[in-house]
Amino acid sequence: MTERVDGGAAGRPAVVQLxxxxxxxxxxxxxxxxxxxxxxxxxxxxxxxSGCGKSTTLRMIGxxxxxxxxxxxxxGRPSNDVPAYKRDTNMVFQQxxxxxxxxxxxxxxxxxRAKRVASHQIGPRVERALELVxxxxxxxxxxxxLSGGQQQRVAIARALVNEPxxxxxxxxxxxxxxxxxxxxxxxxxxxxxxxxxxxxxxxHDQIEALTMSDRIAVMNDGRLEQTGTGREIYDRPKTPFVAxxxxxxxxIEVVQRAPGRYVTPDGALTFALGxxxxxxxxxxxxxxxxxxxxxxACAERTAGRVVDVVYVGxxxxxxxxxxxxxxxxxxxxxxxxxxxxxxxxGWQPSDPVAVGARR
Amino acid sequence: MNAAGxxxxxxxxxxxxxxxxxxxxxxxxxxxxxxMLVFVAxxxxxxxxxxxxxxxxxxxxxxxxxxxxxxxxxxxxxTRNTLVLGAVVTLGTLIVGYPTAYALARLRNPGxxxxxSLALFSPLLVSVVIxxxxxLVLFSNKGLINFALERLGLIREPLRLLYTPWSVDVSLIHxxxxxxxxxxxxxxxxxxxxMEEAAEDLGSGPWQTFRRVTWPLSLPxxxxxxQIVFSLCISAYVSPALLGGGHVLVLAPAIYQTTIDIDxxxxxxxxxxxxxLSLLVLLAVNVLSRxxxxxxxxxxxxxxPASSRHPAIYGWLxxxxxxxxxxxxxxxIDSFNSVAYSVFPPPGVSLRWYEHLFTAVDWRPALRNSLxxxxxxxxxxxxxxxxxxxxxxRYVAKGRELVRVIFFGPFLVPRIGIGLAFxxxxxxxxxYGSLLSLVAAHAVITLPFAAAIMxxxxxxxxxxxxxxxxxxxxxxxxxxxxxxxxQVAPAVLVSFVFVFIASLDELExxxxxxxxxxxxxxxxMLTYMFQYQDPTIAALASLLVxxxxxxxxxxxxxxxxxxxxxxxxxxxxxx
Numbered sequence: 001m002t003e004r005v006d007g008g009a010a011g012r013p014a015v016v017q018l019x020x021x022x023x024x025x026x027x028x029x030x031x032x033x034x035x036x037x038x039x040x041x042x043x044x045x046x047x048x049x050s051g052c053g054k055s056t057t058l059r060m061i062g063x064x065x066x067x068x069x070x071x072x073x074x075x076g077r078p079s080n081d082v083p084a085y086k087r088d089t090n091m092v093f094q095q096x097x098x099x100x101x102x103x104x105x106x107x108x109x110x111x112x113r114a115k116r117v118a119s120h121q122i123g124p125r126v127e128r129a130l131e132l133v134x135x136x137x138x139x140x141x142x143x144x145x146l147s148g149g150q151q152q153r154v155a156i157a158r159a160l161v162n163e164p165x166x167x168x169x170x171x172x173x174x175x176x177x178x179x180x181x182x183x184x185x186x187x188x189x190x191x192x193x194x195x196x197x198x199x200x201x202x203x204h205d206q207i208e209a210l211t212m213s214d215r216i217a218v219m220n221d222g223r224l225e226q227t228g229t230g231r232e233i234y235d236r237p238k239t240p241f242v243a244x245x246x247x248x249x250x251x252i253e254v255v256q257r258a259p260g261r262y263v264t265p266d267g268a269l270t271f272a273l274g275x276x277x278x279x280x281x282x283x284x285x286x287x288x289x290x291x292x293x294x295x296x297a298c299a300e301r302t303a304g305r306v307v308d309v310v311y312v313g314x315x316x317x318x319x320x321x322x323x324x325x326x327x328x329x330x331x332x333x334x335x336x337x338x339x340x341x342x343x344x345x346g347w348q349p350s351d352p353v354a355v356g357a358r359r
Numbered sequence: 360m361n362a363a364g365x366x367x368x369x370x371x372x373x374x375x376x377x378x379x380x381x382x383x384x385x386x387x388x389x390x391x392x393x394x395m396l397v398f399v400a401x402x403x404x405x406x407x408x409x410x411x412x413x414x415x416x417x418x419x420x421x422x423x424x425x426x427x428x429x430x431x432x433x434x435x436x437x438t439r440n441t442l443v444l445g446a447v448v449t450l451g452t453l454i455v456g457y458p459t460a461y462a463l464a465r466l467r468n469p470g471x472x473x474x475x476s477l478a479l480f481s482p483l484l485v486s487v488v489i490x491x492x493x494x495l496v497l498f499s500n501k502g503l504i505n506f507a508l509e510r511l512g513l514i515r516e517p518l519r520l521l522y523t524p525w526s527v528d529v530s531l532i533h534x535x536x537x538x539x540x541x542x543x544x545x546x547x548x549x550x551x552x553x554m555e556e557a558a559e560d561l562g563s564g565p566w567q568t569f570r571r572v573t574w575p576l577s578l579p580x581x582x583x584x585x586q587i588v589f590s591l592c593i594s595a596y597v598s599p600a601l602l603g604g605g606h607v608l609v610l611a612p613a614i615y616q617t618t619i620d621i622d623x624x625x626x627x628x629x630x631x632x633x634x635x636l637s638l639l640v641l642l643a644v645n646v647l648s649r650x651x652x653x654x655x656x657x658x659x660x661x662x663x664p665a666s667s668r669h670p671a672i673y674g675w676l677x678x679x680x681x682x683x684x685x686x687x688x689x690x691x692i693d694s695f696n697s698v699a700y701s702v703f704p705p706p707g708v709s710l711r712w713y714e715h716l717f718t719a720v721d722w723r724p725a726l727r728n729s730l731x732x733x734x735x736x737x738x739x740x741x742x743x744x745x746x747x748x749x750x751x752x753r754y755v756a757k758g759r760e761l762v763r764v765i766f767f768g769p770f771l772v773p774r775i776g777i778g779l780a781f782x783x784x785x786x787x788x789x790x791y792g793s794l795l796s797l798v799a800a801h802a803v804i805t806l807p808f809a810a811a812i813m814x815x816x817x818x819x820x821x822x823x824x825x826x827x828x829x830x831x832x833x834x835x836x837x838x839x840x841x842x843x844x845x846q847v848a849p850a851v852l853v854s855f856v857f858v859f860i861a862s863l864d865e866l867e868x869x870x871x872x873x874x875x876x877x878x879x880x881x882x883x884m885l886t887y888m889f890q891y892q893d894p895t896i897a898a899l900a901s902l903l904v905x906x907x908x909x910x911x912x913x914x915x916x917x918x919x920x921x922x923x924x925x926x927x928x929x930x931x932x933x934x
Contacts (some may be wrong), residue, residue, distance in 0.1 A: 064826050083379075084829040085838075097827035101845040110841075111831030162831060 013076055015040045015165055015198050016061055016089075021070035023056050023222075030056045032222040033070070038166070038200060043192050045201045045209040048219035049245070054202045055170055057219070061200065062168050063087045075165055085114070090159035091168040094175070096151055098143045104130070104154050105139040111162040129161040132191065149180050156188075160197070169201045173208070185211055206246050210234070218242050240355045243283035250289075250327050251355070252282045262354075268323020269302055276354035286330035288351040291318065291343050298346025306337045320345060380754065383835065387750035390743035391766060391806060398769055398803045401780035408783060409627035424624035428632065433608075438632060441609045444527065445593040445640070451532040452588050453581065456539035459679045460580070461573075462672040463540070464547035465665060477911070478680035480537045484907035485687055486864045487534060488884045489900040491601045493686025494530040495521065496693050496897075498602070501702040503689060522604030530598045533686060535591055536679075539584040546580030547573075552665035582648045590637040594773030596867045601888065610636075611775045615870060618779055630776035637773060687904060694897035701894070712898040719895060725883035732794055732879060733862040736801035740858045741851065743802070744809030749839070751810075752817035753825075770807040777804060778871035785872060792874035800868050805858040812857065816850030817843070856914055860907075 014037040023031040031053040038044045046054040059065045060072060063084030071078050074088060090111070098107050108126045117125070130136045133153035143151060152172065159167055169188075173181045189212045192199050203209050209216050210230040218225040218233060218241070226238045237243035240251050254262040254271060256278050263270045271282050290298055304322035311317075316336075318329045320343060329345065337343050410420045428434045459479070466472045482490060497503050498520040505517040520526055550573065558568040593610065600612045610633045617626040689703075697707035716722070751762055769777065777800065785796040820843060828838040844851070866881045873882055880903075888896055 062826075062830060064830075083834075084826065085832050085834050087830075089830070091827070091830045093823050093827055095821065095823050097821070097823040099824065099827075099842060099845075110828065110833070114828070114831055114833035114837060158831065 013040075014038055014073070015075060016200065017073040017076075018057070018061075019071045019073065021057070021060065021067045021072060023053070023060060023065060024068045029222050031060070031067075034219075034222075034224050035070075036217060036224070036227070038198060040198055041196050042214040043189065043199045043201065043212055045203060045213040045216045046219060047203055047206060047209040047216050047245075048225075050204055052219040053222040054204075054219050058091075058168050058170055058200060058202045061166070062089050062091045088165040089168055090162050090164040090166075091170060092155050092159050092172045094171045096155045096172075096175075098151060098154055098158070100143060102143070103139070104135065104141050104143060104146070107143060107154055108158045108161050111158065115162065125161055129157040132160065132195070133157045148176055149184060152176065152184060153187075156191070160195070164197070166198045166200055169199060171202055171204070173203075181208075188212065210246070218245065220245070236353060237283055237355050240281045240283070243353065243355045248286055248328065248330075250282075250284045250286065252284065252325055252327075253279070254282050255279045264323060264325050266323040266325075269325055271300070271352045272349050273352065273354045277357070280354045280357055283353045283355045284327070284347065284351060286317065286328040287315075288347050289327065289329045290346045291320070291329050291331055292336055295344045295346030299349050300352075301344060301346040303342065303344055306339050306341045306343055309335060309337070309339055311335075318343075384750050384754045387746045387754070388762075389746075390739070391747035391810070394739070394743055394799075394803050394806055395765060395768065397784075397799055398777075401777070401784040402772070404783050404787065405627050405630065405776070405780035408623050409631065411624050414621050414623045424628045427625060428628040434629070434632075437608055437610050437613050437629070438636070440607070441593050441611075441633070442636065444524070444531070444599075444607075444609055445589045445636070447528050448531045448535065448592045449585055449589045451528060452535050452539040453585065455532065455679060455682075456536055456584065457543055457577075457581070458675055459536075460540045460543035460547055462676050463544055465667040465672055466676075467666040473915075475676050475680055478683050479540055481907075481911070482533065482683055482687060483537050484860055484911060485904055486881050486884065486900070487595075487597045487866060488601075488881050488888065489690055489896075489903065490534055490686055491530055491597045492888060492896055492900065493690045494526065494533070494598075494602055495892075496689050496701040496703075497686060498526050499701045501700075503703040506703045521602065522606050524603070524607050526602045527598050527607050530602050530686075531592055531595060533683065534595070534598065535588045536683065538587045538591060542583035542587070543577060543580035546577050550576050550665075555665050578648065582644055586641050586644050589640050590771070590773070593636055594633060594775050594867065596775055596870065597885065601885075611773070611867070614775050614779060618782070618871065623779070623783065626779055630773065630779055633773045634771070634776055637771060641771070690897045691901045691904065693894045694901040696894045696897070699893045701892075712894045715893075715895045716898045716902075720883075720887065722880070722883060722899065725878045725880050728794060728797075728873075728877065729863055729880040732797045732801060733859050735794075735798045736805060736862040737855050737858040739798065739802040740805040740809045741813075741855050744806050744854065745813045745847075745851065747806075748810045748813035749817055749843070752814055753822070766810050767807045769803050774804065774865075774867035775870075778868035781868065782871035791872070792877060796872050797869055797879065800872060801862040801865055804865065804868060805861050808861065809854045809858050812850055812854040813847065816847040820846050852914065852917070856910070 016036075016038040018034055018036040021031060021034045022029070034053075034057060036057075046057055048054045056065060060067055061074070063079070063082060063086075067080055072080055074082075079087060099110065102110065105126055108129050109122050112122045112125060126139075127136065130139055133156055135150065135153050135157060138146065138150065138154075143154065146154065155172065156167075173184050173188075176184060185208060188199075201209075201212065213230060215227060215229055216233055217227045220241045226233055226242045228236075233242060234246050237246065237249075243249045244251060252264060252269065252271075254264055254269075256276070257263050257270075260272055260274050261270060262273050262276070262280065262282065273280070273282070295301055302322050304320040304327065306318050307321050307326065308319040309316065310319075312330075315330050315332060316334070318331070318337060320327045320329055322345065327345065408414075409424050410422070411417055412419070412421050412423055463472065463475055463479070466475065499505075500517040500519070500521075502520075504520060505514070508514045508518065554572055554576065555568050558572045559565075563571065596611045596615060599607045599609050600615075603609075603612075610629055614626050614629045614633070617623075617629060692705065693701055694712055695708050695710070696702070696705040697709040697711065698705070747762075747766060772780075781796065781800045782791070785791045785793075790796045824842050824846070825838050828842040829835075833841065864881055865879075866885065869879055869882055873879060878886065884896055884899065
């Protein structure tokens, strides 16, 4: 599946481009014919469940794995055979990998020394990088004496001090507790806006990807499912997988009855979708479905019976049987309907999205 | 910043990375491979000599030496005695060593653990010759043991303890004890206390818990210990030669004697017999262990081993520590003896043997030789072992087991056999009697230890550190030196000390390689002891014990302060 980048922000050449990249380990296909373009200055996320090939993709961009087929371009240069230490990319590792035998300053200075930067420049550049992550006063501390969040920032400063064309982040917040995680998400996003460096961010957390990214590539089973902004991916998913992975949704199998009119096999639910082939799957978000009185204002309506009620904090979630289909419906506020009650459901014509037949 | 760097790699020949990889592996394995080639060459020459009619006659090839070995009742006696010695000593070290490891693993007080382990393992730092001498003194007619028995009224006449098979057994049990205790101890430490608690919770009593949970889980350590002790025991030379006084007939001393009698073909066959015994036991134990371990059993990190304050634990450890330290302590006491024969208690105190030490024999050439050889051998073995271990840990995936077996070859071949093989090889190369021959032999012998210690260290360093360094722009060599080496610096130090001490104390192989008048310290001591049995040797031994204690203390302090890794790293990263 190839994703063409639509005009918009283009015009500037891609900073990283993957052209039909495939990675095999023996008979296992980790990444399957993946093509991507990442533009300068964008916060780009690779999102998918564990084992979907997102980390492998990042490691190929960083130079730790070699593609079995296809080409990786960095700043327009084919880079498959450029070793990691000669690439214009730097990585923040999931395990951070701060060198335990060096202090904060020396960890950050490591890359500059390795690249034989003149020694009078090293000091100022390290200080600048430490300022960027607000760690100036900690420069002579031992790495293991820092908190998790501080270690995280050292890892970021160490990767940024080399002023890479792209910063690669491999689930860098995975080891942090939830509160710190949310705080670091904001810090990372702010940092990226300030310095304007391209970030490629790997995560399995959809909320994290939606919060931080300019664009997201959703991967599954080594393949690219969809690329787009958070909004596009949430509102206009192109595959059942994307619809189900980003947020909760109802996935309903339908067949075409009349041009543009699709129904469930038992005829209980009908949808206006435009031409989507003979059979397809419909994604309908639980929070888009209105129940009871509000449903009357909707263009599309159906009736059902409440089978189950679940409290989810501020929301109430109902499972409603409409014919043979069970729909999850999410409403704000207190419980209005009891189990067993008949209820009218409704939605706007633009809410159901055809996401194609299941693979 | 790095735009210029990337231009080199445009084009993307698909094999480039693979070619680099192979070159890296080859370079890393090169030094160790050269050492192994020398080792293999020596073995091949030894094998070719077993097919000769006699030392001087090369043709026609004959199985004469094999026929002589198989038909001679004396060789059969040697083989049987060797097997019995190996079995008795292995069983003895197991019976004493298992409870010791068990008790040690249950101690919680770190200070106490350190003291007990030093008592248990410090005999390793003292020359085999000195330890054998200690038992000589203890077992003599007027020695401590006979003195104590007489005082207790158990005997009237002194017992004849020396020059009996069991004096050899006891001294070998003492010498090999650390090799049994250590592997068992390290496995026992990995058994989580919850295992035993679970067993007790399910209603099993202490004995049943031990028999059905602790013992099966500790078997890997027992097996490793049995293999090491048996193979070291059957190739030991000093104890049978010195404490057996010619009455304990086993293969190792016989090989040396046969070589002196210029019957190299027969000595070669005897070596093969010894190697075969060693391999058969290794194999038998392996097959046995595979049947026992249908399931993989591995210890997990972060386990909390059981602890106990039972008085029996302290009592037993004190007893074993005394057993381990006694022969060394008696040597120190004996060095202040005022008479020329060993007697307990000494009739008077004097420093005459220390005077005699510096006037009677000039030890300096031997000391100089030993230091030169130990320094060179440890640099070579640790260097080659470190590089090879790194290659195995990081690059070699498929052939790892094979590579490991090959590099561990020198550990499987009895030392005395390596001596004979190197002796013939060095004669051919016209290097016999040179220090180079000793350096080569010691480097080959100690390579497996250095490689084993370093492998364990490299495996413990997560790969992500190297990736991180490369990501930041450090090439492979710089990554290795500034990121990997600092993290394994303690292991480098430990293997260096280990190899240095092993080389300083090496005797069975060196015996064949030194010329009279150009000896190493242990051989000079042994030669002196065969000629005069006065306490001069005790005075020398006491000085060496003092030096070893200082060296160990220094290493312990350095590692405890954690300075080793940091200082090394700082010096490298400033380049």
